[in-house]
Amino acid sequence: MKPFIFCPICSQKLEPAVLEERNRMLCPKCGWVHYSNPLPVAIAFTRNTNGEVLLIRRAHEPAFNQWALPGGFIESSEEPHEGCLRELWEETSIEGSIESLVGVYHRESTMYGSLIAIAYRVLACHENICINHEVFEAGFYPADSLPEVTIPLHRQIIEESLANS
Structure with missing residues (x-):
């Protein structure tokens, strides 16, 4: 599965972030978090x-x-x-x-x-x-x-x- 590159809410490019002690992709504009779930x-x-x-x-x-x-x-x-x-x-x-x-x-x-x-x-x-x-x-x-x-x-x-x- 291809990872998200852009926010599905506001189309801003996602940026790497550490949230809840895990590497995630985060939208710097609206705060949407890509959780990579199974x-x-x-x-x-x-x-x-x-x-x-x-x-x-x-x-x-x-x-x-x-x-x-x-x-x-x-x-x-x-x-x-x-x-x-x-x-x-x-x-x-x-x-x-x-x-x-x-x-x-x-x-x-x-x-x-x-x-x-x-x-x-x-x-x-x-x-x-x-x-x-x-x-x-x-x-x-x-x-x-x-x-x-x-x-x-x-x-x-x-x-x-x-x-x-």
Whole structure:
């Protein structure tokens, strides 16, 4: 994400400042402060009734062509669990129900900057997968023979979820 250069209120060029013991960008004219906050992401660790794990192979960056868990950005009007289920539906047409929270994680992304990822355990209501443009393929896999997931956070979520199931 590109940082602000000009104030969105008065168009004055922002200047570096130390506020609340942190480096910030400040408008010298109107006092507007650019707080660089993380973007919220929801991730679905989804299993079917046989205990198999749903994985997708990504069709876009970041992690182009890599195996991953379904997920994406939470919209401004959504609760995190709603964003999780919406992303699951958008990417795979799988409807599900939230079983529990896996965890909340902070990550830095070269593409998006600071992210807060909220991962949920989801039970799939069916197995009728229909992928969208964000996904090359998707499927349910036995936990002991998953395709290789190289995204560190997704690997961590899978490992933590399987260890606690």
